[in-house]
Amino acid sequence: MTDVFPTTAPSLAEKARAGLGRRNLIFVGLMGAGKSVIGRMTATQLGLPFIDTDAEIERVSRMTISELFAAYGESEFRALEARVICRLLKGGPKVVSTGGGAFINENTRKHIEEGGLSLWLKADLDILWARVSKRDHRPLLKAENPRQVLENLMNQRYPIYSLADITILSRDVRKEVIVSEVLSRLAADDNESGRTNDG
Numbered sequence: 001m002t003d004v005f006p007t008t009a010p011s012l013a014e015k016a017r018a019g020l021g022r023r024n025l026i027f028v029g030l031m032g033a034g035k036s037v038i039g040r041m042t043a044t045q046l047g048l049p050f051i052d053t054d055a056e057i058e059r060v061s062r063m064t065i066s067e068l069f070a071a072y073g074e075s076e077f078r079a080l081e082a083r084v085i086c087r088l089l090k091g092g093p094k095v096v097s098t099g100g101g102a103f104i105n106e107n108t109r110k111h112i113e114e115g116g117l118s119l120w121l122k123a124d125l126d127i128l129w130a131r132v133s134k135r136d137h138r139p140l141l142k143a144e145n146p147r148q149v150l151e152n153l154m155n156q157r158y159p160i161y162s163l164a165d166i167t168i169l170s171r172d173v174r175k176e177v178i179v180s181e182v183l184s185r186l187a188a189d190d191n192e193s194g195r196t197n198d199g
């Protein structure tokens with residue numbers, strides 16, 4: 001008689017991990033969408049390393065993002081951001097959360113497109129504003145009318161974020177709900193599973 005081994009159904013996280021394969025998962029979207037927080041939680045669920053590109057930029061430059069903007073201006077920050085992201089996306093799999101402007105820079109977007117699966121966390125203005133107005137570490141919002149700045153950025157950037165491979169609506173629900181939606185999308189994405197980004 002053949003032995004019958006008990007089998008357990010793979011969890012959502014395991015299916016998502018299989019769907020991602022060897023690709024990196026890269027969160028993009030506007031300030032306050034939840035890229036840093038949801039990215040970290042997703043990485044934990046997937047059992048993968050997590051990197052926040054703003055934190056990595058601050059680590060290598062030994063300056064805060066605000067200090068970098070003040071000392072060198074936005075264009076130098078973008079150049080540094082592009083270099084850091086290009087380096088980070090070599091090899092995989094891992095989860096990477098970018099700063100809101102990264103995917104807008106053509107050069108950086110090319111690295112992201114080649115470096116894995118991009119995921120846009122999309123949110124409406126009221127949600128974004130409620131979240132970003134609680135903190136003051138984002139230099140682009142140190143303006144006279146920061147809500148208007150955010151709205152202008154939405155108008156400029158949303159057509160570009162829409163180029164991402166996956167879109168998930170970031171809304172007023174528990175973070176765990178958003179994470180499980182991300183995992184469900186990855187689990188369903190088995191077409192390109194196994195594709196590598198490191199040659």
Ligand SMILES: Nc1ncnc2c1ncn2[C@@H]1O[C@H](COP(=O)(O)OP(=O)(O)O)[C@@H](O)[C@H]1O
Pocket residue numbers: 029030031032033034035036037038131132170171172173174175178
């Ligand atoms: N689904 C959510 N529910 C409640 N708060 C959230 C949610 N997603 C993100 N946040 C909060 O919004 C703020 C901005 O999130 P963060 O991850 O820093 O955004 P980003 O990196 O996209 O700018 C944080 O305080 C975070 O805890």
Ligand SMILES: O=C(O)C1=C[C@@H](OP(=O)(O)O)[C@@H](O)[C@H](O)C1
Pocket residue numbers: 029030031032035036054065098099100101102137138139140
């Ligand atoms: O939208 C942007 O251009 C920026 C977003 C920030 O990151 P978050 O989107 O994580 O806040 C940070 O990279 C910098 O302040 C510029």
Ligand SMILES: [Mg+2]
Pocket residue numbers: 035036054097098099
């Ligand atoms: Mg962030």
